[in-house]
Amino acid sequence: xxxDALKNRRRRVVGMRETLKKIAQGTVLCVYIAQDAEARVxxxxxxxxxxxxxxxxxxxxxxxLGRLCGIEVGAACAALLPEQRSFA
Numbered sequence: 001x002x003x004d005a006l007k008n009r010r011r012r013v014v015g016m017r018e019t020l021k022k023i024a025q026g027t028v029l030c031v032y033i034a035q036d037a038e039a040r041v042x043x044x045x046x047x048x049x050x051x052x053x054x055x056x057x058x059x060x061x062x063x064x065l066g067r068l069c070g071i072e073v074g075a076a077c078a079a080l081l082p083e084q085r086s087f088a
Contacts (some may be wrong), residue, residue, distance in 0.1 A: 007070040019079040030055045031082045036063040037076035
């Protein structure tokens with residue numbers, strides 16, 4: 001999947017709540033999970049992604065995932081969203 005797209009704020013959400021919300025809406029292309037995230041935090045994300053056949057990519061650490069998302073703090077998970085079309 002396109003890890004570079006995680007830096008685009010319009011193409012990603014970061015964090016457990018936002019990721020679960022987008023999974024429920026059916027708008028997630030791929031979920032990224034930090035390998036050092038607490039199991040209790042990511043358990044529901046893994047379950048929902050697996051149930052809905054959403055690919056899961058594991059990233060080395062929460063700090064690394066935060067950097068990939070262009071934020072200054074670590075992130076347990078993030079989700080890649082489809083490109084939004086602008087109608088002009």
